[in-house]
Amino acid sequence: MGLEAIKARVAAAEAAAGRPAGSVTLIAVSKVQPLDRVVAALEAGQQVFGENYVQEAAGKWPDLRSRFAGVSVHMIGPLQTNKAKLALDLFDAVHTLDRPSLAEKLAKLAQARGAAPQLFVQVNTGAEPQKAGILPDAADGFIASCRQMDLPIAGLMCIPPESEASSSHFKLLAEIAARNGLSGLSMGMSGDFESAIAHGATHVRVGSAIFGARSYG
Numbered sequence: 001m002g003l004e005a006i007k008a009r010v011a012a013a014e015a016a017a018g019r020p021a022g023s024v025t026l027i028a029v030s031k032v033q034p035l036d037r038v039v040a041a042l043e044a045g046q047q048v049f050g051e052n053y054v055q056e057a058a059g060k061w062p063d064l065r066s067r068f069a070g071v072s073v074h075m076i077g078p079l080q081t082n083k084a085k086l087a088l089d090l091f092d093a094v095h096t097l098d099r100p101s102l103a104e105k106l107a108k109l110a111q112a113r114g115a116a117p118q119l120f121v122q123v124n125t126g127a128e129p130q131k132a133g134i135l136p137d138a139a140d141g142f143i144a145s146c147r148q149m150d151l152p153i154a155g156l157m158c159i160p161p162e163s164e165a166s167s168s169h170f171k172l173l174a175e176i177a178a179r180n181g182l183s184g185l186s187m188g189m190s191g192d193f194e195s196a197i198a199h200g201a202t203h204v205r206v207g208s209a210i211f212g213a214r215s216y217g
């Protein structure tokens with residue numbers, strides 16, 4: 001599909017939703033993609049990228065950041081507490097703040113550094129047992145406890161269940177954000193980013209539609 005085509009579709013979805021041009025940040029999800037594809041996107045002017053794995057990002061982005069100015073890299077995969085420190089060296093944003101122990105760890109690290117990354121609380125909108133994230137009923141309390149720790153929360157993130165239409169999950173995430181005074185909404189992937197934008201997404205995470213299918217192994 002390609003970067004230019006996806007940027008055009010993001011712009012069209014913004015316009016269709018009556019939202020200002022540029023109000024949605026397109027995160028190009030580069031996990032597991034061959035380096036030449038990532039470099040091509042950088043050369044085409046893309047500056048915001050998403051990664052799922054700390055080790056993979058550590059092997060890639062320090063070098064790419066030295067070659068391309070203005071890049072920001074967002075962590076969108078599960079973050080182990082023992083990798084939180086390394087993650088803060090690597091990432092400008094973390095979309096997967098999904099449990100109290102990670103919040104406590106990030107709060108401590110942020111205090112020591114005097115700076116925190118942009119943070120999104122991951123909400124398990126489908127209450128799926130195998131999926132990470134704060135359950136919808138617990139979200140208000142978790143957000144309040146993060147604020148008590150002086151952790152600045154930019155917004156919420158969700159990964160809807162694969163077997164369901166994502167729109168009801170986008171709606172639920174937007175409701176939880178609104179009642180907590182949060183403006184950031186990280187939702188929408190290759191298959192549903194236009195619907196996410198219609199429901200207020202501020203950050204869409206698009207991988208395969210930009211770079212092509214990922215081949216693992």
Ligand SMILES: *Cc1c(COP(=O)(O)O)cnc(C)c1O
Nearest residue numbers: 029076189190205206207208209
């Ligand atoms: C891999 C991934 C994406 C991108 O998925 P595509 O379907 O390739 O667009 C988005 N969000 C998360 C959390 C991911 O792990």
